[in-house]
Amino acid sequence: MKPNERLAIPRQKAPELDVLSRINNFSEVTGGFDEETAIREANRCLQCKKPTCRQGCPIGNNIPGFIENLRNGKFEEGYWVIRETSSLPAVCSRVCPHEFQCEGACIRAKKGEAVAIGLLERFLVDWMVKNNRNMARACALPKDKKVAIVGSGPAGMTAAYHLAHEGYPCTIFESLPAFGGMLAVGIPAYRLPRDIINAEFAALKNCGVTVSNNITIGKDITLRQLKDEQGFAAVFVGVGAHSSRKLGIEGEELRGVMHGVDYLRRVCLGEEINLGDKVVVVGGGNVAIDVARTALRTGSKDVFILYRRTKQEMPASMAEIHHLEEEGVRIEFLAAPIKIHGENGRLTKIECHRMKLGECDASGRCRPVVIAGSNFMIEADAIIPAISQNVDHTADNGLAMQITSWGTYIVDPATLQTSVPWIFSGGDSVLGPQTAAKAVYQGKVAAESIKRYLEGMDLQEGRNVRDLS
Numbered sequence: 001m002k003p004n005e006r007l008a009i010p011r012q013k014a015p016e017l018d019v020l021s022r023i024n025n026f027s028e029v030t031g032g033f034d035e036e037t038a039i040r041e042a043n044r045c046l047q048c049k050k051p052t053c054r055q056g057c058p059i060g061n062n063i064p065g066f067i068e069n070l071r072n073g074k075f076e077e078g079y080w081v082i083r084e085t086s087s088l089p090a091v092c093s094r095v096c097p098h099e100f101q102c103e104g105a106c107i108r109a110k111k112g113e114a115v116a117i118g119l120l121e122r123f124l125v126d127w128m129v130k131n132n133r134n135m136a137r138a139c140a141l142p143k144d145k146k147v148a149i150v151g152s153g154p155a156g157m158t159a160a161y162h163l164a165h166e167g168y169p170c171t172i173f174e175s176l177p178a179f180g181g182m183l184a185v186g187i188p189a190y191r192l193p194r195d196i197i198n199a200e201f202a203a204l205k206n207c208g209v210t211v212s213n214n215i216t217i218g219k220d221i222t223l224r225q226l227k228d229e230q231g232f233a234a235v236f237v238g239v240g241a242h243s244s245r246k247l248g249i250e251g252e253e254l255r256g257v258m259h260g261v262d263y264l265r266r267v268c269l270g271e272e273i274n275l276g277d278k279v280v281v282v283g284g285g286n287v288a289i290d291v292a293r294t295a296l297r298t299g300s301k302d303v304f305i306l307y308r309r310t311k312q313e314m315p316a317s318m319a320e321i322h323h324l325e326e327e328g329v330r331i332e333f334l335a336a337p338i339k340i341h342g343e344n345g346r347l348t349k350i351e352c353h354r355m356k357l358g359e360c361d362a363s364g365r366c367r368p369v370v371i372a373g374s375n376f377m378i379e380a381d382a383i384i385p386a387i388s389q390n391v392d393h394t395a396d397n398g399l400a401m402q403i404t405s406w407g408t409y410i411v412d413p414a415t416l417q418t419s420v421p422w423i424f425s426g427g428d429s430v431l432g433p434q435t436a437a438k439a440v441y442q443g444k445v446a447a448e449s450i451k452r453y454l455e456g457m458d459l460q461e462g463r464n465v466r467d468l469s
Contacts, residue, residue: 003046011113012041016323023296023327026189030319033116038123042071045115048107053117056105058437058468059086059444063102063117070120076133079124083137087161087203088154088440090129090196093122095187096437097286097317129199139207140167145454148173148232150217150395153181154436155238155427157200158443159450164207166451171232172209175216178269182240182428183436185265186287188294191320218397227422234422234450237396237409238443241389241428247282251340252385256347260287260386267294276381277301280350282337283386284314287433289321291386292329300382304330306337308355308368334368338375340383350378389433399423408432413467415449415459416442424450431468438468 015031022029033041045067053063062081069078082089098104098118106114128135147163149156152174160170178184180197201211217223217239226232244259246252256276260283266273279300281292284307295303305324307314310333314321325331339351354374357366391407402410402419409425411418416426426442428434445465452459 001043006044006046007108007111009040009044011044011116012037012119014116014119019326019328022190026297028193029190029323032126033119033123035127038120039071039073041116042067042120044108045071046107052105052107053102053115057102058435058466059092059441060466061085061102061121066124067115067117067120070124075124075127079128079133079135082121082124085444086437086440087158087444088200088436089121090125090199091154091183091192092437092440093118093125094196095183095192096435099318101435101437135199136203136206137165139165142169142208143167143454145233146170146231147450147454148226148230148235149238150223150235151181151238151240151427151429152179152211153183153238153240153427153439155240155429155439155443155446156181156236157204158440159236159238159424159426159447160204160209161207162444162447163450164204164209166447168451168454170209172204172211173215173217173221174211174213176265176269177213179211179213181238182242182261185268186242186261186290188264188268188290188297190293190297191290216394218394222398223396223420223423224398233454234424236443236446236450237418237423237425237429238427238439239392239395239429241391241433243390243392244385245388245390247337247385247387249337249339251342251347254340254342254347255345256342256380256382257340258382258384260291260384261389263291263384264294267298273298275300275384278379278381279303280337280378280380280383281305281386282383283307283388284309284316285386285388285433286316286320287389288386289316289324291384293324293327295382295384296327296329303328304332306332306335306352308334308336309357309366310334313365336368337383341377347380347383350380350383352376352378389428391429391432406432412459414463414465416446417449417453417459422453424453434468441466441468 051064066078066081102117103114146169149160149172152172164170279295292303334355335352337350341349354371355368358369360366416424424446426446427439
């Protein structure tokens with residue numbers, strides 16, 4: 001097929017549940033491609049000599065390689081091309097913001113729409129599952145040094161996966177009753193079905209990874225005890241960023257105020273929460289979008305978002321914003337809360353002010369500026385701030401680990417080794433709230449560093465690590 005013929009093929013659309021059938025349940029909203037559609041979409045790929053899509057992918061997946069296999073009907077071969085670099089393709093293909101990563105760097109996007117890379121990756125994974133193909137790699141013989149993994153999110157899962165396949169027995173310590181970290185308690189099932197996370201769990205168990213739930217490192221047992229008393233030769237800390245950042249305004253202690261990741265965690269763990277009919281969500285990222293759409297699905301009738309910039313500045317995925325608006329959630333742009341009013345210990349109204357965009361920084365992101373005298377009130381039953389998260393440092397209780405002013409762990413950028421030589425860290429614990437793909441990549445980098453550390457090798461030699469900052 002000639003380049004002009006490929007350019008003439010429009011981007012294929014994935015099937016989606018209609019609005020009325022999806023807003024009352026947590027069924028997956030976006031479906032996958034069938035074979036014919038997947039091959040047609042794969043034929044849009046230009047197989048560039050310098051594939052910028054690979055540069056846009058935090059993991060560095062061989063995107064042209066798996067797409068070339070797919071369009072030639074070699075689905076299993078295409079899947080294994082992805083697995084050369086990614087340990088969690090089923091997850092990344094569903095939840096990564098592809099428009100800001102691989103698809104955002106696609107050459108085709110300069111003259112139309114990017115290749116649907118995420119959906120093609122998902123097709124290959126789903127095809128393997130549907131056709132009962134073996135998705136497990138061979139495990140190495142067990143070695144005599146074991147590794148503790150703190151946190152079962154994408155960074156921890158990936159570190160455990162690579163170390164276990166090298167023969168190092170790994171135990172994952174997870175403070176929550178569920179497996180998967182933020183994947184399980186921070187992303188609703190309508191975006192990431194729980195059977196997908198469970199399938200990744202099964203792949204870990206294949207090489208003997210042990211998971212201990214409901215154990216909080218730093219509280220139930222310390223990192224030092226893991227090393228000195230339980231004999232773990234190295235530790236990977238991938239605790240994520242589960243601590244909600246507060247608004248810092250008067251009235252935030254009132255009943256009816258619940259922070260974004262706390263709310264999602266409770267819902268994802270099966271708790272029934274009635275927020276009331278009118279819910280206000282604060283923020284413009286994917287967590288804010290997930291909170292608003294979850295509130296709809298748990299019975300709230302009137303849900304809307306306050307965001308202090310405009311739609312163009314929202315860091316959330318455009319696909320998620322589109323689904324949000326389809327489902328009837330309004331977004332009040334250029335507005336921010338300044339005080340929460342209440343009666344008898346419960347919120348009744350939210351005082352806000354209008355904003356305008358002021359000076360822009362080097363990246364083009366403009367600073368919101370308050371418009372004097374623009375205060376207005378919103379009646380509400382609940383307000384859920386979802387403006388970012390911080391790293392919880394319970395894990396490093398008793399150890400003087402170096403951290404940044406943002407509260408993330410300071411690590412060697414090439415090896416992810418912390419200021420304590422036998423402790424490594426990656427994912428949100430190092431980067432702050434980021435994507436699953438970035439966590440996967442750092443989990444892989446850390447696993448290689450831990451292997452070298454345990455074998456007495458130079459941690460730096462020959463390393464070429466991506467800058468994810």
